[in-house]
Amino acid sequence: MRSKWVSGAIALLVATALLLTSCGPKKAEEAVKVRIGEVTRSLFYAPEYVAVAKGFFKEQGLDIELTTTPGGDKTMTALLSGGIDVALVGSETSIYVQQQGSGDPVINFAQLTQTDGTFLVSRKAITGSFDWNSLKGSTFLGQRKGGMPQMAGEFTLKKHSINPQKDLNLIQNIDFANIATAFASGTGEYVQLFEPQASVFEKQGKGYVVASFGVESGHLPYTVFMAKKSYIDKNSAVVQKFANALQKAQNWVQASSVEDITEAIASYFPDTDKEIIKSSVKRYKDQGSFATDGIIDEQEWNNLQDVMQAAGELKQRADYKALVNNQFAEKAKQTVK
Missing domain, CATH: 3.40.190.10 (Periplasmic binding protein-like II)
Known part of the structure; x- marks a missing residue:
């Protein structure tokens, strides 16, 4: 009699476990x-x-x-x-x-x-509105040739009737990671920079944002x-x-x-x-x-x-x-x- 009771209890426990398993939350899908x-x-x-x-x-x-x-x-x-x-x-x-x-x-x-995400940074502070013609004859530290920043930069310069190869001394053979350092060490009168370096230079008094290539080159x-x-x-x-x-x-x-x-x-x-x-x-x-x-x-x-x-x-x-x-x-x- 006891054996039947034990067997019945075990069967009930197994059935309950199976029921809880089937009704319980499904395992979350792996990400x-x-x-x-x-x-x-x-x-x-x-x-x-x-x-x-x-x-x-x-x-x-x-x-x-x-x-x-x-x-x-x-x-x-x-x-x-x-x-x-x-x-x-x-x-x-x-x-x-x-x-x-x-x-x-x-x-x-x-x-x-x-x-575009770059800004034109001048070594000197400029009062009033920026005149793009002031770039003519200057040394301009640009971005890598063939990259979108450089292309957007040249597009903007041409939009303002500036020939990048003839109207200024264009430097674009410096690695992206070293452009800001080169400007900080004295190379160029203008530089094309992404944030946060543009803001860093402004805070340090090493450069001043005078224009946005993103605004100039459009969507x-x-x-x-x-x-x-x-x-x-x-x-x-x-x-x-x-x-x-x-x-x-x-x-x-x-x-x-x-x-x-x-x-x-x-x-x-x-x-x-x-x-x-x-x-x-x-x-x-x-x-x-x-x-x-x-x-x-x-x-x-x-x-x-x-x-x-x-x-x-x-x-x-x-x-x-x-x-x-x-x-x-x-x-x-x-x-x-």
């Missing part, structure tokens, strides 16, 4: 790792860091591995070789890849910044998330989640104060004073450098190619529809609030 390679660590990319820091990628079930791969060539090499899944770099690099005849084109799928797909077509085709759901997280970050940046944005991204710039971060973020936000959504419109794409063409870096114009896929960004804009 999908996405490896991002950013061309540089920059305050210009604030919405990217917001998306990571505020957990927007995590909410979408994505585990982001963010690495900095200095230089567009290194970033694109990492993408093409499979070292990263997604690259954050200038759209011009996707055009360069196409010009080289790649069988697996690199597709732009979400825009992060929509203007273009300056920094964009891109991936190989084969990756997008195989991982369309992941790419959509990526675009959703980015859109949420872009919405947050647009709605938030400079102070709140600074707090959100400060950990990514541990060696930069918070007041400098604030100054840099404010400049970029005020001039509309942070894209409000990931959509790359055709007018911006054409403006990009105008800039490249003016710099002599475009063999032939690239088909917008062949290198841009807006379906993910468009859906994110419609659904993410």
Whole structure:
């Protein structure tokens, strides 16, 4: 009798356990790792860091591995070789890849910044409005030839009837990482710089921001998330989640104060004073450098190619529809609030 009772009790316990197991919470799906390679660590990319820091990628079930791969060539090499899944770099690099005849084109799928991010810094303070003609005959410390900053710089100079090669002494053979140091040591009367270095120089009295190349060169797909077509085709759901997280970050940046944005991204710039971060973020936000959504419109794409063409870096114009896929960004804009 006791044996039957024990057997019955065990059976009841097993049944209860099975019932609880079947009714209990399902095991959470494992996060999908996405490896991002950013061309540089920059305050210009604030919405990217917001998306990571505020957990927007995590909410979408994505585990982001963010690495900095200095230089567009290194970033694109990492993408093409499979070292990263997604690259954050200038759209011009996707055009360069196409010009080289790649069988697996690199597709732009979400825009992060929509203007150039550099500023014209003068060694001397200038009172009143800046006259671009004052650059003529000066020594100008520019950016690397073929890169988007240099092309946007030359485009702006030509817009103001200045021939970069004839009207000034243009220096562009200094590595990106050493441009600010070269200017600080006495090279050049003007220099083209990103933030936060422009704000740092102003604080130190070593230079003064007199104009914005971002304002002057207009809207273009300056920094964009891109991936190989084969990756997008195989991982369309992941790419959509990526675009959703980015859109949420872009919405947050647009709605938030400079102070709140600074707090959100400060950990990514541990060696930069918070007041400098604030100054840099404010400049970029005020001039509309942070894209409000990931959509790359055709007018911006054409403006990009105008800039490249003016710099002599475009063999032939690239088909917008062949290198841009807006379906993910468009859906994110419609659904993410």
